[in-house]
Amino acid sequence: MSWLQRALENIWYNNGRGKWLLLPLTFLYCAIHSFQRWKLTRKRSKPPLAIIIVGNISIGGTGKTPVVIHLARLLAKAGYKPGIITRGYGGKATQWPQDVNAESNAVDVGDEPVLMARHTHLPIAAGSDRCVDIQLLRSKYNCDVIISDDGLQHYPLHRDIEIVLIDSERQLGNGWCIPAGPLRENPQRLKSVDFVLLNNGSHKEIKSNPAFIQQHQLQSVFSMYLSGKSIYSLASQKEKQSLDDLQGKVVHAVTGIGNPQRFYQTLENAGIKLIKHSFPDHHRFIAEELVFNDKKIIIMTEKDAVKCQQFSLNNIWYLPIEARLEKGFDELLLDKLGTCMK
Structure with missing residues (x-):
């Protein structure tokens, strides 16, 4: 987390100083936002x-x-016949929308679309233009x-x-x-x-x-x-172990999500001791960032895991969660x- 992000979150959630300096920009944002919403909602078609x-x-x-x-x-x-549309944030594909499936590359289409495809096996379109995404799902899958x-x-x-x-x-x-x-x-x-x-x-x-x-x-x-109860090996995808079996052990907890505290709390509630490594949301990991020169296992979110499957590291595990x-x-x-x- 950058110093700027820490400063802003202190203002937003801890009533930190500096809010009054930012209020003029907030008023400007609200005015522009209200106008944009009024203008764009008038053009909607069902x-x-x-x-x-x-x-x-x-x-x-x-x-x-x-x-x-x-x-x-x-x-x-x-x-x-449901279909899912999503932004595909972080995806590097040159053409959009992308027709996403469980075998899609997260580097191309983003981590969240691939994760949803693997859990639902339903039609998914990723792209910034939601209306175009819908057209793809209607024409190809009759959603x-x-x-x-x-x-x-x-x-x-x-x-x-x-x-x-x-x-x-x-x-x-x-x-x-x-x-x-x-x-x-x-x-x-x-x-x-x-x-x-x-x-x-x-x-x-x-x-x-x-x-x-x-x-x-x-x-x-x-x-x-x-709810998350077990972690799975990134290398084998099938090998798993219960969080209860890790009680009292020290692990590396690695995240690249918007609010990592929930993930950390899940592990801590299971009695696991954490060495925390927080990266920005949608961070694109490289193998060197996951080498800590010890024998402790690494636990990451499933969303981060879909971006790390190409790494030949046997000590990485991920935690699937359900709502x-x-x-x-x-x-x-x-x-x-x-x-x-x-």
Whole structure:
């Protein structure tokens, strides 16, 4: 983490000094953002399928990818033909959109699309133009429902259902938009979305936050957490060991994600002692960064692991996680989707 990022996060989440110096830029950002939203939403056209947006109003990771995977499996099981569209951030392909599958190269299409393809085996299109992504999935796979990984602020894109994720610990920070705060949109935006998911991270329980819900007058709020029980060998993909078996041991924890604290907390909750190595979100690892000259194993996120499979290192393990959502959410979502498709 750079000194600038540390300084900003101190302002955003710890009420650090400097917010007032950034407020003029925040007011300018809000004015431009409001105009852009007004202009772009006027040009929306509804495609002949349903679109579900999974996004957030804050900067940083909130657990969208596991939720997208959960939704894709849910819809496929319910008899729909879902497809996923995603930005493909960090991908180096020269032509977009990319038709992603489980064998795609993360260097070309980005880490998140490959991860979702391996867990869902459903059609996935990666590219910055979400409308073009949808056209690819419609024409090639005849999808009837599209799940957009992120895209809440992609205003030209029509949406039938909006789902916003919020980190239950960080919440909305100091409540200001960037750069004085961590928000991409005004907190009032939460009143217009269909569902709010409060991500409790690695805490293995479904717990609500009545004070936060009442403060922002939210409707249709559900809690969730991220579950990870075993790590898998990057070299073999099949060899695994339980986190419980690592209790008391010291490992290298390597991350290249937006909010690594949830990952670290999952391992620490299992009684594992960590030597932490935090890299920027979507970091492109090189083998030398994963050599620590000791015999301790390395544990990384599954999203990072898809970028490191080419390395001939036998001591790298990764932790798959799944989203566990509060009872009742799946049923309400399917009911709302059924109404949208009539």
